[in-house]
Amino acid sequence: MxxxxxxxxxxxxxxxxxxxxxxxxxxxxxxxxxxxxxxxxxxxxxxxxxxxxxxxxxxxxxxxxxxxxxxxxxGVPFRPGARELLKDLRSAGIPTGLVTMSLRRMALSVVDLIEFDAFDIVVAGDDVDNPKPHPEPYLQAAALLDIDIADAVVIEDSPTGLRAGIASGAVALGVPHIVSLEGVGAHELWPTLDGRSAADLVDLFDRRSSMTGATR
CATH class of the missing domain: 1.10.150.240 (Putative phosphatase; domain 2)
Structure with missing residues (x-):
């Protein structure tokens, strides 16, 4: 978040x-x-x-x-392209979850300020025993969404969060903000979410799946 x-x-x-x-x-x-x-x-x-x-x-x-x-x-300073991407994911029927180490009350207060039903589930810092970089938050989110974590794309801006996503087994997308994500191990780095769509995430997932399949 x-x-x-x-x-x-x-x-x-x-x-x-x-x-x-x-x-x-x-x-x-x-x-x-x-x-x-x-x-x-x-x-x-x-x-x-x-x-x-x-x-x-x-x-x-x-x-x-x-x-x-x-x-x-x-006010709530939304990151460029974030709300637009969420809206496109909802239109495409792709399940979405918010995984944050902030307290649940904090996360819900931000979610409530989005003008549409942006997330199917929320996993917050007080919902887990092991915070990021442990994979538990993302594994819990996948369970709540009733999906295999290998079918998920995690979007993160911090090294700690990115490591959690990688360790979970998801496709891990880094979008750096305040700190660099170089060398952390993201499957891909985007400079921004601005102008990105659900189709871009599907393309990223398909490309990563193809590469994984080719090495098996």
Missing amino acids: DGTLVDTEPYWMAAETSLVESFGGTWSHEDALQLVGNGLIDSAIILQNAGVDMDAEAIVSLLTDAVQESLRIQ
């Missing part, structure tokens, strides 16, 4: 900076980059190590509240 569907990473970074500074610490842009795509508890532990004297669950709740408030005040 964050960075692929919506550009909320600046909201998260601002909330993290404010929190660390409230405990007398410092939080740089480089510090913030190491949290991109991580599970929230993992991120909370990093913030604790930066001097935030709070329980991990409390950190997660506070940051989520801060980002939701930013969304209410500043």
Whole structure:
């Protein structure tokens, strides 16, 4: 969600900076980059190590509240082409799921702001035992969609998320935003979703399937 569907990473970074500074610490842009795509508890532990004297669950709740408030005040900055691609996937009858390490309440608040029924299912950070880069979130999504994960395309903007998609057995598409995805192992990298359609994803899946079949 964050960075692929919506550009909320600046909201998260601002909330993290404010929190660390409230405990007398410092939080740089480089510090913030190491949290991109991580599970929230993992991120909370990093913030604790930066001097935030709070329980991990409390950190997660506070940051989520801060980002939701930013969304209410500043609006939801959807990434270029994301909503349009979702709409085309729906028109094509292709099942879609949102897999995010944000809390479910945060994910649903963003989904509710899309002007059409964009997703069949949502898997959030508090729905799984093992966050990305573990494949569990994507495997759970495939089970909820009642599909084989090998028949899925995962779209990710972070190395952590991309590794989860690759490990799950899906076709993994990287669309970099704040951090580079070079060398992570994506099956393909697109610079943007802008101008992309359901047919482009079907073509990507068919090409990857052909290559896999040729090596068997």
